[in-house]
Amino acid sequence: MELIFNLLVQGLQMFLVVAIAPLVAGVTHRMRARLLRKKGASIWQPYRDLLRLMRKEVVLAENASWLFRAVPYLVFAATWVAAALIPTFATGLQFSWSADLIAIVALLGSARFFLALAGMDVGTPFGGLGSSREMMIAALAEPAMMLTVFSLALLAGSTQLSTVVEYLAGPGVGLRVSLGMALVALVIVALAENARIPVDNPSTHLELTMVHEAMVLEYSGRHLAMIELAAALKLVLYLSLIAALFVPFGIAAPGQGVGPHLLGLLYYLVKMLVGAVALATFELSIAKMRVFRIPELLGAALMLSLLGTLLLFVSRSL
Amino acid sequence: MVNLVLGGAxxxxxxxxxxxxxxxxAGASKIVYGASALLSALVAVVGLVFLLSLAPSSTLILPIGLPWIGAHFRLDALAAFFVIVVGFGSAIISIYSIGYGRHEAEPWRVLPFYPSFIGAMLLVVIADDAFTFLLSWEVMSLLSWALVLAHHREQAVRSASLVYLIMAAMGTMALILAFGLLAGPVGGYDFDHMRSVAESPLLGAIVVILMLVGAGSKAGIVPLHVWLPQAHPAAPSQVSAMMSGIMTKVAIYGFIRVTFDLLGGAAWWMPEIVLAxxxxxAVMGVLYALMQHDLKRLLxxxxxxxxxxxxxxxxxxMAFRHYDMNAAAALAMVAALFHILNHSVFKSLLFLxxxxxxxxxxxxxxxxxxxLIHRMPVTSVVFLVGxxxxxxxxxxxxFVSEWLTFQAILLSPDLPDWGLxxxxxxxxxxxxxxAALAAACFVKVYGVVFLGRARSSQAKTAQEVDRWSLAAMAVLAVVCLLAGIFPGFVIDALSPVSHAxxxxxxxVQTTDPWLTITPVASGRSSYNGLLVLLFIAGSASFAAWAIHRFASRGLRRAPAWDCGFVLDAPNTQYxxxxxxxxxxxxxGTAVFRVVEHVSMPRPGSTAPAKFRxxxxDPVWDGFFVRIGGGVGWLADKANRLxxxxxxxxxxxxxxxxxxxxxxxxxWN
Structure with missing residues (x-):
């Protein structure tokens, strides 16, 4: 019975993240527009965009290889698997043991690796520019993320995400310096990984500072739809991760009945809404950085996460 | 069973x-490489059977070598593991060479040294006294030096081999000193005697440092790595694969054999030095690699x-063993051994x-x-896997071995030593x-070499290589995948080594459901490569199927978009x-003191703008040039003698x- 329930939770949450990913993007867009005193598109617009893209034919560059055509699906799949392993409204995920937090970070690394390769495939300057900058950003963001994972793992005594979340949701954690540092570092990493301001501007195509959009410039039709969906999914993944780790209240523990799970679902949706609004507000209140200022920001994240980990190595109670 | 390995060698x-x-x-290279492949494969099978059957270590003493010592050989779990690494890697590289060796202009400069080099590496691994070990080590160094010199008409090759020769000589000198200290004043040069003597911590520390210099210079630790990126690429490619994929592992074998097996104990600060x-x-190596544009040098x-x-x-x-945290020590050891195996496989693959x-x-x-992805379809797939x-x-x-290393690091807050x-x-x-920089570097390698548009006429008309080479690379790629999705079997096979x-x-890992690996405890951390692969493959095919079935499958080829304007010149690519x-x-600005010089011509001038x-190189300029100067100064002074x-x-x-x-x- 419990197995079936856990499988159900796992399956539900797997489809939930995909289902709400465009919505979160839509809410962020809408919120940004409203804050700029614009009317803004409907929050359902991303769904329509995705559907339209999927129905269109693909216009493929003449010298694009098989890799270029396979990458959108691989990127989407790797991101989806990673997102499906993040506890959203319940921790009793059936497959949480198949990959721990380090493996989730590495899965996102795989997705990025393939996307950057695709940027190089057609052999246009924009694609290479995007790939090269994306990998530079990742080279700093990934260690920062890994060290944040270290702090959490040392606190909870496990790298298993479900166990970590259960520990953090339980009593006896309290306010900790190391957790504060981990939160700041994780937020910076999330902004960089999701190509948001101040690191990258998601709403531009023709600007020399762009990173992610330059990399996927050659994509069209269903391929572009997959990549957009994967990007939205990644945003949801990071928001869910931050929510599950730092505001874990309301998350249902395994073995609890249907009621707490429904409540957890409600909490989760609210958290996502708050996250999307907060992201839009933050993006509007800050300017985009020059590309070569980004290492300073990410370096700060790296140092903060290292310091957090170091504190925990010195004493588990910090 | 040691006699079988010795016989093979x-x-x-x-x-x-x-x-x-x-x-x-004519046809000699096929025979020689074929026979090398067969013999190496047989030796690898012997090693595998030995390791899996958990047989007691088998020894052999031959009445040759120094008169009062003889030549000792021994096959134990550690030696068997390295026999597998050497034998398997050599077998595959030899199969590759059956096809690749045809392109050698002067085969007599490669063929005699190639099989002997494999034999010498095997002898190092099974040697059980200092004399046999050092002799085999020197033979291995000299044969690889001869192989580096195969294309000796190029000036770069000659200078690379000179640097290699000097570093190898220095390394061996450090090894001789280390074994001298281990043998003690009584001069017990067989390893059994060294095992039985417990050294003082200070002496142990000196031995470890000498081993770091001796074996570490052969393996390529910074700052003693300078010869490696010169010599490895200078050799023919199959030899580069062998030196990078296998010989560096034999060097690490030497380090492990002495520090973990022969040495009684070392000072508490030794693990810190090794870790640092x-x-x-790790970081310097990948930063150097990112700066290269010579493919083999980068590798x-x-x-x-x-x-x-x-x-x-x-x-x-070492740290965990020093503080008797045995389970953690086993985890760290297995992580290192697993990475040795992995690196020998994927680095051979990449060099091939x-x-x-x-x-x-x-x-x-x-x-x-x-x-090249269009011209060399199979090579591009296997290179992608690598x-x-x-x-x-x-x-x-x-990923698996790095994951295990991370898990070992996460156990280190329990260490009592504050420095650690x-x-x-x-x-x-x-x-x-x-790891993150390595990913960036391989996006660069794969993106520049295999993707994009051809940058030269040769690249435009490149041909796929022969079937022998493709088969060898495919085997290595499959091993990369299998070891990644069934890591439990490898870890279990390594357990006698870590136990020794x-x-x-x-x-024991393979009893877990779905072959998950759980290095410490099931609630703490687990990873299942098989399921991850199945999940990714499943969801990718599901997404592709659903879109092709319900949305659209239309596709049209058109010129690249690139915001509306693509220059034809291929050097406009990244x-x-x-x-x-x-x-x-x-x-780079901090590590390599990179300076970018831009010279812009005046407005109206027709001169091209220049970028330089x-x-x-901080190690070469800051360390070796100074040492060279010091040696020169000393030689001047000593001239008086x-x-x-x-x-x-x-x-x-x-x-x-x-x-x-x-x-x-x-001392006595």
């Missing part, structure tokens, strides 16, 4: 001798990086792929390649940094140097003799 050496005669004839050296090596620098990762694992194992590319395009310069594996991305094998506790988070961060070295082994530019700016980058009278010479000899006798008495 000696047969390989005799094959080398035979090919001195054979080498000039490993972390610096050689990645060897340096991976050696650093292995040394991080070994340093952790680089050889194929070099053959097809006639160049090692990445700026002359591009678009790139993913070395970038430590799931579900391939490189402050060092290890930094080491973990540097390991993560190295750190007196404990990891929990190349190796431009791809690395953001990272060069971020890390200058870079300094050449013009002494006979009385003075005699008194110098006499003083030295007295001094040595004094030392010996004090």
């Amino acid at each position: 000696l047969l390989l050496m005799m094959l080398g001798l035979a090919s001195v005669v054979l080498a000039g004839r 050296v490993g972390a610096v090596t 050689a620098y990645h060897t340096v990086e991976n050696i650093g990762i292995i040394f991080i694992g070994l340093g952790l194992a 792929g680089a050889g194929a590319v070099q053959n097809a395009t006639g160049s090692r310069d990445m700026e002359e390649m591009g678009g 790139s993913i594996a070395i970038s430590a991305l799931p579900p391939f094998n490189g 506790r402050i060092l290890t988070p930094g080491v973990g961060g540097m390991l993560a940094l190295a 070295l750190v007196q404990s082994s990891m929990p 190349g190796a140097a431009s791809f690395a530019q953001p990272i060069r700016r971020t890390f 980058v200058t870079m300094r 050449q013009f002494l009278t006979i009385r003075k010479y005699l008194s110098v000899v006499f003083t030295l003799l007295v001094l040595l006798l004094l030392v010996l008495t004090l």
Whole structure:
């Protein structure tokens, strides 16, 4: 019975993240527009965009290889698997043991690796520019993320995400310096990984500072739809991760009945809404950085996460 | 069973001798490489059977060598593991060479040394006394040196081999001193005697440092790595694969054999030195690699990086063993051994792929390649597998060993030593940094070499390589995948090795459901490569199927978009140097003192604008140039000794003799 329930939770949450990913993007867009005193598109617009893209034919560059055509699906799949392993409204995920937090970070690394390769495939300057900058950003963001994972793992005594979340949701954690540092570092990493301001501007195509959009410039039709969906999914993944780790209240523990799970679902949706609004507000209140200022920001994240980990190595109670 | 391995090694050496005669004839390379492949494979099978059957160590003493010692050979779990690494790697590389060797212009410069080199590496691994070990080690060094010199008409090759020769000589000298200290004043040169003596911590520390210099210089730890990125690429590609993929592992074998097996104990600060050296090596190696545009040189620098990762694992194992945390020591040891196996597989694969590319395009310069995915379909797939594996991305094998290393690092807050506790988070961060930079570097390699548009006419007309080469690379790629999705079997097979070295082994893995690996406890951490692969494959095919079924399957080829305007010139693409530019700016200014010079002509002038980058190698300029200067100065001073009278010479000899006798008495 419990197995079936856990499988159900796992399956539900797997489809939930995909289902709400465009919505979160839509809410962020809408919120940004409203804050700029614009009317803004409907929050359902991303769904329509995705559907339209999927129905269109693909216009493929003449010298694009098989890799270029396979990458959108691989990127989407790797991101989806990673997102499906993040506890959203319940921790009793059936497959949480198949990959721990380090493996989730590495899965996102795989997705990025393939996307950057695709940027190089057609052999246009924009694609290479995007790939090269994306990998530079990742080279700093990934260690920062890994060290944040270290702090959490040392606190909870496990790298298993479900166990970590259960520990953090339980009593006896309290306010900790190391957790504060981990939160700041994780937020910076999330902004960089999701190509948001101040690191990258998601709403531009023709600007020399762009990173992610330059990399996927050659994509069209269903391929572009997959990549957009994967990007939205990644945003949801990071928001869910931050929510599950730092505001874990309301998350249902395994073995609890249907009621707490429904409540957890409600909490989760609210958290996502708050996250999307907060992201839009933050993006509007800050300017985009020059590309070569980004290492300073990410370096700060790296140092903060290292310091957090170091504190925990010195004493588990910090 | 040691006699089987010894027999295999000696047969390989005799094959080398035979090919001195054979080498000039047509078809000789096929016979020699084929026989090498067969013999190496047989030896690997012997090692595998030995390791899996948990047989007691088998020894053999031959009445050759130094008269009062004889030649001792021994096959135990550790030696068997390395026999597998050497035998399997050599077998596959030899199969590759059956096809690839045809392109050799002067086969007699390669063929005699090639099988003997394999034999010498096997002898190092099974040697059980200092004399046999050092002799085999020297033979291995000299044969590989001869192989590096195969294309001796190029000036770069000659200078690379000179640097190699000097570093190898220095390394062996350190090894001789280390074994001398281990043998003690009584001079017990067989390993059994060394095992039975417990050294004082200070003496142990000196031995470990000497081993770091001796074995570490052969393996390529920073700052003793300078010869490696010169010598490895200079050799023919199959030899580069062998030196980078296998010989560096034999060097690490030497380090493990002495520090974990022969040495009784070392000072508490030794693990810290090994850890720091490993972390610096890992990060510096990959940073160097990012700056390269010679494909094989870049791969050689990645060897340096991976050696650093292995040394991080070994340093952790030393630390845990020192404080009797046996389970953690076993985890760190298995992580290091697993990475040794993984690196030997994917680095051989990548070097063989680089050889194929070099053959097809006639160049090692990445700026002359591009678009090879269209011309070399199979090579491009296997090279992609190797790139993913070395970038430590799931579900391939490189990720598993780095994951295990991370898990070992996460156990280190329990160490009682404060220095280690402050060092290890930094080491973990540097390991993560190295992994992320490696991924960036392999996006660069694969993107510039295989993707994009061809940058030269040779790249445009490149041909796929022969079937032998493709088969060999495909086998290695499959092993990369299998070791990544069934890591439990590898870990279980390694448990007798870790038991012999750190007196404990990891929990049995293959009994877990779905072959999950759980290095410490099931609630703590687990990873299942098979399920991750199935999930990714499943969801990718589901998404592709659903879209093609319900949305659209239309496809039209058109010129690239690129915001509306694509220049035809292929050098408008991102190349190796431009791809690395953001990272060069971020890390290079501090490490390599990179300066970018831009000279802009005046407005109206027709002169082209020029861009130039200058870079300094901190190790070569800051360390070796100074040492070279110091040696020159010393030689000038010592020159005076050449013009002494006979009385003075005699008194110098006499003083030295007295001094040595004094030392010996004090030591006793």
